[in-house]
Amino acid sequence: MSEENRPIVAFLGPQGSYTHQATLDAFNHSDYVISPQVTIEDVFTAVQSGDAYRGVIPFENSSNGSVVFTLDLFADLHGKYPDILVCGESYVAVKHCLLGHAPSSETASTTFPAAVSPARPIADISNVKRLYSHPQAWGQCKEFLNTYLKHAERNDVSSTSKAAELVAQDKSGESAALSSIIAADMFDLDVLAKTINDRVENTTRFLVIRRKDSSTPPESIPSSPKSSATTATNGEQRNWKTLITFTVDQANPGALAHCLSAFEKYGLNLTSINTRPSGVENWNYVFFVELKGRKEEEGEEGKVNGALGELGRVCRGYRWLGSWENRLTAA
Template identity: 35%
Template sequence: MSDEQVRLAELRDEIDQIDQKLMELISARATCAQEVAHVKTTANPGQDVFFYRPEREAQVLRRIKEQNPGPLSGEEMARLFREIMSACLALEKPMHIAFLGPVGTFTQAAALKHFGHSVISVPLPAIDAVFREVESGAAHYGVVPVENSTEGMINHTLDMFMSSPLKICGEVQLRIHHHLLVSPKHKDQEITRIYSHQQSFAQCRQWLDTHRYGIERVTVSSNAEAARRAGAEPGSAAIAGDMAAELYGLEKLANSIEDRPDNTTRFLIIGREEVPASGHDKTSILVSMRNKPGALYQLLEPFHRHGLSLTRIETRPSPSGTWAYVFYIDFEGHMEGDQVCKVLAEVEDEAVELKRLGSYPIGVL
């Protein structure tokens, strides 16, 4: 054997030994997770026990990223632990996660990024259906889009919070890469129509005007539906992501055709329980103010005075009357914090109504 072959054999033996140790440690972690489930179930007989702890998982993933020695990046290491934690949690009780479907959408990709691949994902046809599924208890959590860095807020999601009792339990940001996809069976045919969701058309408008000007653009309910149609219809293409391409066996005619390379969509995790503080949190509220001069100033001034950073403020028409408005506000901090409590008390004094949508960990992955 050459020196190279000898050294490679030594390294492969070392990798095998490390793999054995990894399996033993992961198995020990899984056994510990089972014991956690047993302790919780024993302490709360006959009750609906929540095994998933959003604040605890956020703390673990942050610690992994901070203490990661390399050479893998902190993000990559955290993703590996995300899947280990997902598999261990499934031993306790597999979670049902409702998402805006169908299968293959970016919302499903966001759900799997946040919860890992060991959950049972449940596609639903509309945002309000996701809310109902979680409210009824048929799903443990739901995942819905709330804003895109290019196209702004998803108004349907904001409006659902006005009447829903659900809480925001987390957030996840997903880089959105759109591809022009065709079926391998039809790739040599001339493209006469392109299917996609209206948001995707808007996010790829400049590219389409430059490279596919004049081709019919057909709006459908989701990018996954666009991919399905493109796979079945000669002369058709779809704008969709990697998950839809893989699901429907499509090939990429063009990669990453979004107009902005930083195109990102933020998704919210909705659930039935409030989340304790994780140490790096965000709070969301809905506020209805009296229609009078200086109302917006009175709403925002306490945040400035107490040093709370606003990350989003959005206005929506109030369902209670014409020309009345509700403010959707995101800010850093947790409702358990002293400064946040003081600000919310002052806002409540001036507001017609204040609805606390929830405090939750700022997205780690």
Template identity: 35%
Template sequence: MADLNALRKKIDSLDSTLVNILNERARVSLDIGAAKKRESPDVVIDDVQVYRPGREKEIYEKLSRINAGPLNDDSLHAIFREIMSASIALQKDVSIAYLGPPGTFSQQAAYKRLGDSVAYIPQKQIDDVFESVEKGQSTYGIVPFENSSFGSVVETLDRFIHTTAQVRAETYLTIHQCLLSNSKLEDITKVYSHSQGIGQTQKWLSTHLPAARRISVQSTAEAAKKAALETGAAAICSEICADIYGLEVVAKNIEDVAANTTRFLIIGTASDSPTKDDHTLISFTVDHRQPGALCDGLKVFKDYGLNLFKIDSRPNGQRLWHYVFFVECSGHYEDEEIKQALKKLEEYCLDIVVLGSFPNQRIE
């Protein structure tokens, strides 16, 4: 068995090898960026898509196949997340707009997906995340889309009705809500949080703070900022907000469902290329004067073998009782089946908009 000094020398040698290999990988990444520009000479450099979620998914799947340990898959993926994040930053200055201020679950989801080498730009509300991408003020944006226990995020759905942004990827984050305050539990008279935070903790609030006012604000971190300034106020948010905003953790894991998970969508100016395992988000309206128009429209997806994963509706804001429907189906909008389905859908539906296609990373 080798002695301690010999083992340390071996570690030093391996570290040198790793540095050389990582820099070699980085140079190849730069070559890939140059190749993209040569292949698309008419595309403005800011429009070159450096974040390829399909390729990222392929890499993670390959890592899991070839990993023989002792590192587990999560550890290996975390290491490669930072390697890929650094490679993206080498090709282009990448910025991610998220629902701020710092400490939100949106920020955590973005960091978990895109790593430490890109810039993160907090926005006051979900609408601002979309606007930042649409105006080119940020490369990509991340928005909460739905929660496993409290359903769809209506602010995001409403903004999808009027946007030029496209869905590029999805990502999931397990949500553990905490109650933060500088007051004791028995002295708390009001609780701030995003409507989703309040919705995900209704049972706990009814049991432990039945008389406290529940006040919705733009984000969970905004709730923490407000609670830090008021006596008798608390926030439902992430535990990391305690350090950021100078609050104490009164209670942990107060979500009503232990497996509480939020799905986020990453938006950009274009979707990624097909991966043979994709989902597509589509919005449309129907002519309510035509009996069965919605039923006929939805049947189109079945007729073309497209599985439906999510159906939503929101008021279109223009006419009473007139709704925009959202459908998430299997496939990529470049697939022939979806092209044919969309053409058929025009017989029953109006204002059909493809909001983007993205690699399927659905957590069952």
């Protein structure tokens, strides 16, 4: 298939980012045009406008929690993305490395302070004064940074691969990036330390988004190993996830409890709850609820549909943000 006839998949770039890895995991490169974007909002805009068939965005890290930039875009306080729905997910093991220009090929001396985490520098990093990375990475590498680079200035950039790109331009050796080992190869950087994240099992979950009027998710998005399960006796498909946002009248005692009871009434397992400022007034919030289950088509019955009907009667307003197959094998 020629490039001009292939659907476009937008992702948080540049190439070499963890989002790029998630995109290649979810989409066959030969069937799609993989298009890097500068920001997460650029991905939302490309999908909302129809310029991209799908988008891939970071959503949550196992050790550092939700990506608030993504939550705020889903909250959509200004109504810019009314047609965005989640239709898939991808998990990528995150193994941050410290990348830069090593002063020599010699390995690090043994005079470093005792490390709290297993990671130790493998090159001299005493000259590093500036660090670059995506904001989410700082909280994932606290022990290493506090042990070896507490003095270094931290600079937020749009992605870990962008950080590597910037450091590659500084030949002085005073800059370093928290990025992937793939980025080291892409930008010809030295690996100054490997696997510096606090938790070895550190994993980031990425979501695949689409417009609500686009076709169903492509077959190239692999399903979970459990996805072959048959539908439940109540007609709902097992091993699916659903994301919902809602707001409540916070002046009404018990308002949130009433909303959550709608899910309990239908036996739905809530797997996460997040909040972000509503933009309506100070200390008023949008609630994000992720649950196990699938919203059925209009006119069809199901637990999620029933819970949404109940929720609509007790909340100020809600929005269904999509249902998709679970790809987490342990869940």
